[in-house]
Amino acid sequence: MHMKRGSKAVGQQLAEIAERLPEEQQRTLLEFAQFLLARVPEAEDAPLPEPKPIPRPEEESVIKAMRRLSETYFMLDRGPLFNEASALMGQHVMQGKPAAEVIDELEVVFAAHYERVRSSS
Numbered sequence: 001m002h003m004k005r006g007s008k009a010v011g012q013q014l015a016e017i018a019e020r021l022p023e024e025q026q027r028t029l030l031e032f033a034q035f036l037l038a039r040v041p042e043a044e045d046a047p048l049p050e051p052k053p054i055p056r057p058e059e060e061s062v063i064k065a066m067r068r069l070s071e072t073y074f075m076l077d078r079g080p081l082f083n084e085a086s087a088l089m090g091q092h093v094m095q096g097k098p099a100a101e102v103i104d105e106l107e108v109v110f111a112a113h114y115e116r117v118r119s120s121s
Contacts, residue, residue: 048118049075056103062092065103069110081113 014033018026051072060068066085070078088105091097 048114051075051114056107060099060103062089062099062102062106065099065106069106073110073114076110076113076117081110084109084113 014029018029021029052074054068054072056065056068066089073081085106088102088109092099092102
Protein backbone atom coordinates (compact mmCIF):
# COMPACT_ATOMS: atom_id res chain seq x y z
CA MET A 1 0.00 0.00 0.00
CA HIS A 2 1.51 3.34 -1.07
CA MET A 3 0.75 6.34 1.10
CA LYS A 4 1.75 9.96 0.81
CA ARG A 5 4.21 11.17 3.43
CA GLY A 6 2.41 13.18 6.07
CA SER A 7 -0.98 12.08 4.77
CA LYS A 8 -3.86 12.99 7.09
CA ALA A 9 -5.55 9.68 6.26
CA VAL A 10 -2.50 7.75 7.48
CA GLY A 11 -2.36 9.82 10.66
CA GLN A 12 -6.02 9.19 11.27
CA GLN A 13 -5.58 5.44 10.70
CA LEU A 14 -2.67 5.36 13.14
CA ALA A 15 -4.70 7.25 15.73
CA GLU A 16 -7.62 4.84 15.34
CA ILE A 17 -5.32 1.83 15.70
CA ALA A 18 -3.60 3.36 18.73
CA GLU A 19 -6.96 3.99 20.43
CA ARG A 20 -7.84 0.31 20.13
CA LEU A 21 -4.57 -0.90 21.65
CA PRO A 22 -3.90 -1.42 25.37
CA GLU A 23 -1.81 1.34 26.97
CA GLU A 24 1.42 -0.71 26.99
CA GLN A 25 1.10 -1.46 23.26
CA GLN A 26 0.32 2.21 22.59
CA ARG A 27 3.70 3.08 24.16
CA THR A 28 5.37 0.40 22.02
CA LEU A 29 3.73 1.82 18.91
CA LEU A 30 4.91 5.31 19.84
CA GLU A 31 8.47 4.08 20.47
CA PHE A 32 8.49 2.30 17.12
CA ALA A 33 7.20 5.39 15.34
CA GLN A 34 9.91 7.47 17.00
CA PHE A 35 12.51 4.89 15.92
CA LEU A 36 11.31 5.10 12.32
CA LEU A 37 11.28 8.89 12.44
CA ALA A 38 14.89 8.92 13.61
CA ARG A 39 15.84 6.96 10.48
CA VAL A 40 14.32 9.56 8.14
CA PRO A 41 16.97 11.90 6.71
CA GLU A 42 16.97 15.17 8.59
CA ALA A 43 15.18 18.08 7.03
CA GLU A 44 17.62 20.58 5.55
CA ASP A 45 16.71 23.23 8.08
CA ALA A 46 17.15 20.92 11.08
CA PRO A 47 20.43 21.61 12.89
CA LEU A 48 22.96 18.82 13.28
CA PRO A 49 23.00 17.68 16.92
CA GLU A 50 26.06 18.60 18.93
CA PRO A 51 28.42 15.79 19.93
CA LYS A 52 27.72 14.30 23.35
CA PRO A 53 30.73 15.18 25.52
CA ILE A 54 32.19 12.04 27.05
CA PRO A 55 35.56 12.55 28.74
CA ARG A 56 38.44 10.37 27.62
CA PRO A 57 39.63 8.13 30.47
CA GLU A 58 43.34 8.05 31.31
CA GLU A 59 43.62 4.38 30.40
CA GLU A 60 41.50 3.35 27.43
CA SER A 61 41.71 0.56 24.87
CA VAL A 62 41.23 1.28 21.18
CA ILE A 63 37.97 -0.70 21.20
CA LYS A 64 36.60 1.28 24.15
CA ALA A 65 37.66 4.50 22.43
CA MET A 66 35.68 3.46 19.35
CA ARG A 67 32.63 2.87 21.53
CA ARG A 68 33.09 6.21 23.29
CA LEU A 69 33.56 8.11 20.03
CA SER A 70 30.60 6.34 18.41
CA GLU A 71 28.45 7.45 21.32
CA THR A 72 29.92 10.96 21.26
CA TYR A 73 29.25 11.33 17.53
CA PHE A 74 25.98 9.37 17.50
CA MET A 75 24.64 11.43 14.60
CA LEU A 76 27.27 10.30 12.05
CA ASP A 77 26.83 7.63 9.40
CA ARG A 78 29.02 4.77 10.54
CA GLY A 79 29.91 3.35 7.09
CA PRO A 80 32.48 5.83 5.76
CA LEU A 81 33.69 6.60 9.25
CA PHE A 82 34.43 3.00 10.17
CA ASN A 83 36.37 2.38 6.97
CA GLU A 84 38.88 5.00 8.03
CA ALA A 85 38.78 3.96 11.68
CA SER A 86 39.39 0.29 10.88
CA ALA A 87 42.62 1.21 9.09
CA LEU A 88 43.81 2.93 12.26
CA MET A 89 42.78 -0.01 14.39
CA GLY A 90 44.73 -2.27 12.05
CA GLN A 91 47.85 -0.18 12.65
CA HIS A 92 47.44 -0.81 16.36
CA VAL A 93 46.73 -4.55 16.13
CA MET A 94 48.94 -5.54 13.20
CA GLN A 95 51.77 -3.03 13.42
CA GLY A 96 51.90 -2.43 17.17
CA LYS A 97 51.18 1.30 17.02
CA PRO A 98 50.55 2.52 20.62
CA ALA A 99 46.89 2.69 21.63
CA ALA A 100 47.17 6.31 22.81
CA GLU A 101 48.42 7.42 19.37
CA VAL A 102 45.69 5.50 17.57
CA ILE A 103 43.04 6.97 19.88
CA ASP A 104 44.39 10.49 19.24
CA GLU A 105 44.03 9.87 15.51
CA LEU A 106 40.57 8.34 15.92
CA GLU A 107 39.43 11.46 17.75
CA VAL A 108 40.67 13.58 14.84
CA VAL A 109 38.89 11.32 12.31
CA PHE A 110 35.56 11.48 14.15
CA ALA A 111 35.80 15.26 14.64
CA ALA A 112 36.70 15.78 10.96
CA HIS A 113 33.74 13.68 9.80
CA TYR A 114 31.46 15.66 12.08
CA GLU A 115 32.77 18.97 10.70
CA ARG A 116 32.31 17.76 7.10
CA VAL A 117 28.71 16.78 7.80
CA ARG A 118 28.04 20.01 9.66
CA SER A 119 29.50 22.20 6.91
CA SER A 120 27.54 20.38 4.20
CA SER A 121 24.18 20.83 5.94
